[in-house]
Amino acid sequence: AQSVTQPDIHITVSEGASLELRCNYSYGATPYLFWYVQSPGQGLQLLLKYFSGDTLVQGIKGFEAEFKRSQSSFNLRKPSVHWSDAAEYFCAVEITGGGNKLTFGTGTQLKVEL
Amino acid sequence: GAVVSQHPSRVICKSGTSVKIECRSLDFQATTMFWYRQFPKQSLMLMATSNEGSKATYEQGVEKDKFLINHASLTLSTLTVTSAHPEDSSFYICSANGQETQYFGPGTRLLVL
Numbered sequence: 001a002q003s004v005t006q007p008d009i010h011i012t013v014s015e016g017a018s019l020e021l022r023c024n025y026s027y028g029a030t031p032y033l034f035w036y037v038q039s040p041g042q043g044l045q046l047l048l049k050y051f052s053g054d055t056l057v058q059g060i061k062g063f064e065a066e067f068k069r070s071q072s073s074f075n076l077r078k079p080s081v082h083w084s085d086a087a088e089y090f091c092a093v094e095i096t097g098g099g100n101k102l103t104f105g106t107g108t109q110l111k112v113e114l
Numbered sequence: 115g116a117v118v119s120q121h122p123s124r125v126i127c128k129s130g131t132s133v134k135i136e137c138r139s140l141d142f143q144a145t146t147m148f149w150y151r152q153f154p155k156q157s158l159m160l161m162a163t164s165n166e167g168s169k170a171t172y173e174q175g176v177e178k179d180k181f182l183i184n185h186a187s188l189t190l191s192t193l194t195v196t197s198a199h200p201e202d203s204s205f206y207i208c209s210a211n212g213q214e215t216q217y218f219g220p221g222t223r224l225l226v227l
Contacts, residue, residue: 009155034215036218041123041220042220043118043207043217043218043219043220043221044158044207044209044218045218046215049214049215051214090157090158099163100146100148100211100216101148101160101163102148102158102160102216103160104157104158104159105157106156106157107156107157
């Protein structure tokens with residue numbers, strides 16, 4: 001079965017600093033890849049997704065992610081973090097032809113210091 | 115973007131009672147909706163896939179008789195936790211299948227006393 005690993009449970013960065021959240025997946029083929037953000041009281045919001053093509057994908061709120069097949073990774077990045085980015089971030093994969101089912105990583109809690 | 119609502123946002127009930135949670139897609143139709151459960155500090159675990167007009171498909175280990183799912187229309191799926199026990203206390207999240215992605219509801223916090 002496929003699995004998703006987010007090695008960092010908590011990350012703290014200063015406002016204005018760059019950010020990288022790690023995500024690795026385990027699956028024989030290349031799945032569809034997603035990053036979601038969860039804020040208290042709100043539903044998960046899609047930041048970006050990768051289906052195919054250009055391995056560097058741009059998302060909302062200034063986020064980007066790069067798919068690296070050789071490393072089975074899909075790390076999320078932002079060059080300059082804002083205090084409002086503090087939230088829980090989830091990486092997720094969907095097996096192609098898997099009925100749109102998502103498998104989520106355990107999440108990374110981002111704290112932003114002012 | 116597409117909006118999915120859940121009602122109630124939080125509910126407290128006594129052990130042994132049943133609780134119904136509604137999931138609605140407000141501005142689009144969804145033939146498929148998903149129900150997840152999220153424990154504190156943990157990830158979302160898929161419980162079941164809800165298909166409009168047919169029976170739900172449950173993930174391994176999820177009791178279908180305990181977690182009743184009904185998807186009677188293209189905009190509404192319900193999850194009923196029957197004979198709830200304290201171990202059923204959790205955060206339940208639904209999502210609706212849209213174009214190329216799922217749209218998530220804000221979640222329902224269930225506390226069983």
